[in-house]
Amino acid sequence: MKFFIDTANLAQIKEAAALGILDGVTTNPSLMAKEGIKGEEAIHQHYRTICDLVDGDISAEVLSTDYEGIIEEGKALAAIHPNIVVKVPMIKDGIKAIKWFTDNGIKTNCTLIFSAGQAILAAKAGATYVSPFLGRIDDSGWNGVQLIEQIAQIFNVQGFKTQILAASIRNPNHIIDCAAAGADVCTCPLEPILGLLKHPLTDLGLAKFIEDAKKMQAEAAVA
Numbered sequence: 001m002k003f004f005i006d007t008a009n010l011a012q013i014k015e016a017a018a019l020g021i022l023d024g025v026t027t028n029p030s031l032m033a034k035e036g037i038k039g040e041e042a043i044h045q046h047y048r049t050i051c052d053l054v055d056g057d058i059s060a061e062v063l064s065t066d067y068e069g070i071i072e073e074g075k076a077l078a079a080i081h082p083n084i085v086v087k088v089p090m091i092k093d094g095i096k097a098i099k100w101f102t103d104n105g106i107k108t109n110c111t112l113i114f115s116a117g118q119a120i121l122a123a124k125a126g127a128t129y130v131s132p133f134l135g136r137i138d139d140s141g142w143n144g145v146q147l148i149e150q151i152a153q154i155f156n157v158q159g160f161k162t163q164i165l166a167a168s169i170r171n172p173n174h175i176i177d178c179a180a181a182g183a184d185v186c187t188c189p190l191e192p193i194l195g196l197l198k199h200p201l202t203d204l205g206l207a208k209f210i211e212d213a214k215k216m217q218a219e220a221a222v223a
């Protein structure tokens with residue numbers, strides 16, 4: 001399973017990249033707004049900077065919701081860097097646009113997926129990725145991991161090449177569950193990724209190893 005970071009924050013992207021396990025980045029208009037990035041030129045420049053930091057797929061979301069607008073915006077985003085993946089919302093014009101991008105060699109990420117039916121449509125249109133929003137589904141009292149499992153089963157049975165990009169991940173267990181459920185990629189903020197590192201027995205074990213090693217060093221120094 002690939003690891004993407006879901007943020008437009010450059011410090012977090014750098015920290016995740018420094019771990020050496022980062023495969024890509026996803027953003028969305030809310031994440032860009034959180035960093036205060038506004039206006040087309042500034043947004044494009046921010047994507048250029050992210051592409052320079054991470055050698056992997058970088059999802060850049062269109063703001064238009066009509067077919068012509070999505071195509072124009074998507075072409076401009078794709079021209080920024082070969083690693084840009086045009087992120088398109090799961091709407092009727094979005095599906096039409098994904099088909100156009102597929103036919104014209106532009107990678108896409110169909111976002112705001114909340115059902116298996118939506119994932120099938122996006123895959124039929126040739127989307128590179130579908131993004132089921134696991135955390136938001138859980139937040140509404142449904143089961144996000146079950147949706148990932150269902151989509152994985154359907155894509156496997158049908159032979160769809162579209163990759164499942166599990167999004168809206170809230171905690172380390174979500175990442176583990178996504179890996180078990182057959183997600184190709186998970187995208188999340190830095191915190192759940194760093195959460196995977198933690199276990200109290202690791203901390204206790206390491207503290208004991210260091211204590212014993214120091215004791216032996218001290219004994220060797222007096223001998």
Ligand code: E4P
Nearest residue numbers: 006026027028131136167168
């Ligand atoms: C996916 O690409 C979205 O950017 C993201 O994962 C949404 O997550 P949220 O539900 O935490 O906003």
